[in-house]
Amino acid sequence: MSFSLQVEKIIQQMGLSPVADTKIGGSIIRGISGGEKRRVTIGVQLLQDTKVLLLDEPTTGLDSCTAKALICRLRAIGESGTAVVVTVHQPGSGLFQLFHKVCLLSDGHLAFAGSPNDMLRFYSNAGFPCPQFSNPLDFYVDLVSVDRRDNTRHRKSLNVLNTLVTLFSSSPEFASLHKQVYKDNNQTGKWQYSSVVGPSTTRKLSTLLKRMTVNLFRDRSSYCTRLFVLSLFIPFICAFLGRLRFDQTSIQDRIGLMYQTLIVPPYVSAFNTAFLFPSLRQVYFREYKDGLYSPLIFLAAYMLHAVPFHLLASILFSTIIYWATGLSPTPDKFLIYFFLVFFLHVVGEIMTVGAMAVFRNGQMAVNSVTLMLTASLLLGSGLLRSVDDMLYPLQWLSWLTIHKYATEILVTNEFQGLSLVCDDTGVNVTDKCQFQTGGDYMTAFFPTAVDNMDRNVGVIGGYIFFFFTLTVTLYKVRGVPNVR
Structure with missing residues (x-):
């Protein structure tokens, strides 16, 4: 695929076709919206034909509708063959089912890794079901967080975290995850890398x-x-x-x-x-x-x-x-x-x-x-x-x-x-x-x-x-x- 066709594909993939000819703008001159700027930034990364896309807080500062639209685009990119890893600290409830996998990290420990449905099942079996009408992501991020406001709260939250980490490390979900990682690490020589020739110096x-x-x-x-x-x-x-x-x-x-x-x-x-x-x-x-x-x-x-x-x-x-x-x-x-x-x-x-x-x-x-x-x-x-x-x-x-x-x-x-x-x-x-x-x-x-x-x-x-x-x-x- 030529570079120009690749650009057109990414513009369509990121939903930027309506603003393809609009200037980005800045603090003084108005241009595209904040969500569209985020998608432009992601599109620039995709031009490198990357196999892994790391995004730190891509939904920060966006309203719930724009954030959901952005995550939907990222989900589509992930389903097309690019591994998309997103860090989110305050995810909206509408985003929960959009993730293929969820990983909870706290204080350097892995509290869970798996699908959203598996997370609900795991924490419910552990005695921490998500209350009705609550956002599961918010609830479980709070659950595994360490509260350092005073010694009593610190010990209590740390005990909860250690309990959950121990439960997860001995769970079938962890065993399945460990087996999959071990299998992937031993598949040497089976990765397919594509070498995309970038535009010429004259074109740039x-x-x-x-x-x-x-x-x-x-x-x-x-x-x-x-x-x-x-x-x-x-x-x-x-x-x-x-x-x-x-x-x-x-x-x-x-x-x-x-x-x-x-x-x-x-x-x-x-x-x-x-x-x-x-x-x-x-x-x-x-x-x-x-x-x-x-x-x-x-x-x-x-x-x-x-x-x-x-x-x-x-x-x-x-x-x-x-x-x-x-x-x-x-x-x-x-x-x-x-x-x-x-x-x-x-x-x-x-x-x-x-x-x-x-x-x-x-x-x-x-x-x-x-x-x-x-x-x-x-x-x-x-x-x-x-x-x-x-x-x-x-x-x-x-x-x-x-x-x-x-x-x-x-x-x-x-x-x-x-x-x-x-x-x-x-x-x-x-x-x-x-x-x-x-x-x-x-x-x-x-x-x-x-x-x-x-x-x-x-x-x-x-x-x-x-x-x-x-x-x-x-x-x-x-x-x-x-x-x-």
């Missing part, structure tokens, strides 16, 4: 990508956040800088614009990720724990899902900022500016996703990423303070920052070939025109930027690969927390 990747995209477009605030938050900075930048001039003071204006270009895209990406990623991370934890896919597949699907939005947001931001402020009006330099904004936007996303593997709290993840980005800008850019004037350890550390290479790209892109107008009304022209061209400024502060242009572009691409690899490793090493 495409399915995750499709699901992320569908869920995103169901929530308008999500794609609006991805597309337009970066553009909210455009009015402030344009109003603050206006149209760039070509005199000496315009150098400082250009440096300020470069500073905003270097810091705003990754910051915005970090805050967007903190808002959008936690729900996906929670689903990943559950499904990775179930062995459905690896961290590499999940993160690759996530980045493929996010990249188109990064492209659109970067195009909108770059186009308006670049042409409105009057940067070098050539298409090739605009493309370099756009791709740098795009790469920084992507880097901010990857770094935040990686931080969320270390910190379960989204705010802590964003704080750590913004701290690292700020340190990178201060140490590596040379825009606020020349790197050559820093302490030697900080100068060496600047080589590890992404902003060192991004700044050199921006500086080369804007100042190379730039002509600056000088005010020649004074006596000494050089006093009023320290830098007659953009090349003069680069010679003074970024002397190697032009020669290292190809290297810097390659390093920026390498940083994306490095951060992605590091993020995959962090999710692999950190593993999966306990998810309820």
